[in-house]
Amino acid sequence: MRLGAAVLLAGVLSLSACSAGSLGSSDDAAGGKTQITFLTNNDPANVKVAEAVIAAFEAKNADVDVKLDTRPQGSEGDNLVKTRLSTGDMADVFEYNSGSLLQAIAPSANLTPVTGEAWAGDLDDTFKKVVSSGAEVYGSPWQTISGGGILYNKPLYAKLGLQPPKTWADFMTNNSRIKAAGTAPVAQTYSETWTSQILVLADFHNVSAADPGFADKYTNNQAKYATTPAALAGFQHLEELKKAGYWNDDYASAKYNEGLAAVADGTAAHYPMITFAVTAIETAAPGKTNDVGFFALPGTDASKNGVTLWEPSGLYIPKSTTGDKLTAAKKFQAFLATPDGCAAEASATSLGGPFAVKTCKLPxxxxxxxxxLSVYVDAGAASPALEFLSPIKGPALEQITVEVGSGIRPAADGAKLYDEDVKKQAQQLGLQGW
Incomplete structure (x- = not known):
């Protein structure tokens, strides 16, 4: 399971294909307007954003009527998208995965490229990579970027005179001082096992910095977690922090919202997490949201310090959309890559990260x-998470990271076990070389 799917079950993020509603788009004009259908996922928060975007778009494009259509989340919605593309019955514009899973719908065969559109030049460079295939760009962004790393308590850092670290050694030094001051250095919440993966997954910027070709080699069965030092480091971080006694005492039973509350109120100094979680802090710890800062998961080289990004999904136009509908769909797709489109999204949801459009500014x-997080993105000190570059993510990772983080299994053994888990999934996907 992709991390996005696990998080979706926690009710805080939707990263993968989603949703189910009426099939097909209308060919009828509505009062002389061109009517198009927009297909997106049926998560209530997502639908709220879609409604706000449609209203803002129609206010500026009186000649276009956008009909909202939804599809189920998870594999059901994924299969629906693939079926409708294969039968030529896809909505005029639709939301779907970016990254490696985009390749599963054969963009060059099924989607309308937008490489030459003026707005494509305004896309964040990292996002542009994950909505591209070959030399062509296919999508505009749907909602915002999230970053994986460390949420930290800013008042505690100020009290102890600490600075956000840029190397793992400095991070461990900070943890030592925090523990000596009587505070739990790092919150873990293994009652909800998906949260245990962050120290491994958010370390991918450091893996990529050390071995830029890792994602391709990993996909082609030419690189392993257990035998690639930079990739093994994520598992070693779990082991090292556990052995040092840096977890909260109730790490085995604590839940996600308790981890957020702990880092917000200073009960714990750090919580490894993805920034979409910021939108839930106000509920977990009212009035404490701005007491929580963020820094990228530190690696070994301060000069290469940067963040691992979970990119937004994309808005795409199928090749089955033609004529006036194509013109209208292109306007709608382009709207999401403008400040007005970003403002419409922000009006309907709390933001868990920066926009993937260079001309859009955060409120x-x-x-x-x-x-x-936006400081890293603006500086270009960022890499997509591995799941955006490779279709392979073993389903047992969260159980393995719980074992390593609990001291049940050594890091080296955990990495080897995960490599076996990955092998099973690659074979199920029918990838060559496995």
Missing amino acids: DDVATAVKD
Whole structure:
């Protein structure tokens, strides 16, 4: 399971294909307008954003009527998208995965390229990579970027005179000082096992910095976690932090919202997490959202310090959309890559990260952790998470990371076990070389 799917079950993020509603798009004009259908996932929060975007778009494009259509989340919605593309019955514009899973719908065969559109030049460079195939760009962004790393308590850092670390050694030094001051250095919440993966998954920027070709070699069965030092490091971080006694005492039973509350109120100094979680802090710890900052998971080289990104899904136009509908669909797709489109999204949801459009600015009242993340993105110090570059993510990772983080299994053994888990999935996908 992709991390996005696990998080979706936790009710806080939707990263993968989704949703189910009426089939097909209308060929009828509505009062002289061109009517198009927009297909997106049926998560209630997502639908709220879609409704706000449609309203804002129609206010500026009186000649277009956009009909909202939804599809189920998870594999059911994924299969629906593939079926409708194969039968030529896809909506005029639709939301779907970016990254490796986009390749599963054969973009060059099924989608309308937008490489030459003026707005494509405004896309964040990292996002542009994950909505591209070959030399062509196919999508505009749907909602915002999230970053994986460390949420930290800013008042505690100020009290102890600490600075956000840029190397793992400095991070461990900070943890030592925090423990000596009587506070749990790092919150873990293994009652919800998906949260145990972050120290491994969010370390991918460091893996990529050390071995830029790792994602391709990994996909082609030419590189392993257990035998690639930079990739093994994520498992070693879990082992090292556990052995040092840096977890919260109730790490085995604590839940996600308790981890957020702990880092927000200073009960714990750090919580490895993805920034979409920022939107849930106000519920977990009212009034404490801006006491939480963010820094990228530190690696070994401060000069290469950067963040692992979970990119938004994309908005795409199928090749079955033609004529006036194609013109209208292109306007709608382009709207999501403008400041007005970004503002419409922000009006309907709390932001867990920066926009994937260079011309869009974050609101002044955005959470502190999101501002911290945007500094990395603006500087280009970022890499997509591995799941956006490779279709392979073994389903047992969260159980393995719980074992390593609990001291049940050594890091080296955990990495080897995960390599076996990955092999099973690659064979199920029918990938060559496995």
